[in-house]
Amino acid sequence: MQTTWTMTGAMAVLLTFTAAAVAQDAAAKVGEPAPDFTLLDATGTKHTLSQYKNNVVVLEWVNQECPWSVKAVPVVNDLHKKYKDKGVIWLGVESTHWRKAEENVRYAQEKEIAFPILMDNDGTVGRLYGAKTTPHMYVINKGKLVYAGALNNNQHGDKKDADVRNYVDEALTAVLAGKDVPLAETKPWGCSVKYKESKSTPAAETPKDKPESGRSKETPADDKN
Numbered sequence: 001m002q003t004t005w006t007m008t009g010a011m012a013v014l015l016t017f018t019a020a021a022v023a024q025d026a027a028a029k030v031g032e033p034a035p036d037f038t039l040l041d042a043t044g045t046k047h048t049l050s051q052y053k054n055n056v057v058v059l060e061w062v063n064q065e066c067p068w069s070v071k072a073v074p075v076v077n078d079l080h081k082k083y084k085d086k087g088v089i090w091l092g093v094e095s096t097h098w099r100k101a102e103e104n105v106r107y108a109q110e111k112e113i114a115f116p117i118l119m120d121n122d123g124t125v126g127r128l129y130g131a132k133t134t135p136h137m138y139v140i141n142k143g144k145l146v147y148a149g150a151l152n153n154n155q156h157g158d159k160k161d162a163d164v165r166n167y168v169d170e171a172l173t174a175v176l177a178g179k180d181v182p183l184a185e186t187k188p189w190g191c192s193v194k195y196k197e198s199k200s201t202p203a204a205e206t207p208k209d210k211p212e213s214g215r216s217k218e219t220p221a222d223d224k225n
Contacts, residue, residue: 028129028138030184034145037125039093041116042104052089053143056175058168060151061126062092062117063099063134064107066191072135072151073111075166080115083172092117095126096134097196123195133190139171139181147171149186 027035034057038048049057060076063069080090094104094117104117120126129138130148139147152166153159171181 028145030145030148032145033143034140035128037128039118039120039125041118042101042108045116047091047116047118055087055089056172057089057091057140059138060090060092061131061134061136061193062094063096063191063194064103066134068155068190069134071157073113075151077112079169086176088172090115093120093125094118095120095123095131096194097121097123121196126193126195131193133188134193135190136188137168139168141175146175146181147184150188155189
């Protein structure tokens with residue numbers, strides 16, 4: 001059974017303005033060089049995107065309090081295992097403004113996440129890339145952004161295997177084979193990224209998206225592709 005989601009008109013307007021503000025600030029564009037950045041991961045290790053200039057890199061925006069992000073973990077872990085020996089670098093990015101590094105260390109241990117989670121509490125990198133949801137996925141091929149959007153077309157996990165398109169898997173398969181990504185941009189789904197409020201960017205809703213029966217409190221974009 002498909003669950004119907006609702007939100008107040010005021011909340012919908014607020015999220016619309018938030019997404020628009022993030023998109024306006026974004027410098028990352030598919031087909032162009034990916035903006036460089038430097039962040040510390042949850043264990044204190046520094047990562048600079050340009051240090052992976054000869055690799056394929058996946059950026060995944062995460063939030064352990066977003067049920068969509070949590071539900072994505074098994075799929076993401078399988079993808080990471082599939083491609084890590086092929087030189088693909090997977091980096092989680094945490095732009096939730098209240099998240100503490102030690103929380104992500106514990107979360108990674110609990111969920112057997114074997115890649116770093118970079119701490120972006122001030123939201124600088126998230127806004128640079130225009131990240132709107134958790135998860136929001138980006139694939140970078142030797143410094144060039146080649147994919148941005150959803151993890152797959154199975155947000156609710158109710159599609160038959162034959163009907164599921166894993167966009168990130170498709171993108172990685174293509175770039176490693178020296179081919180163009182078949183679908184370079186899709187609409188991301190998930191919870192809104194919980195950026196720190198600023199004068200130029202209105203805050204997303206203040207309640208945390210704590211999982212309730214596996215569903216978020218807000219209305220994420222449905223998977224249509």
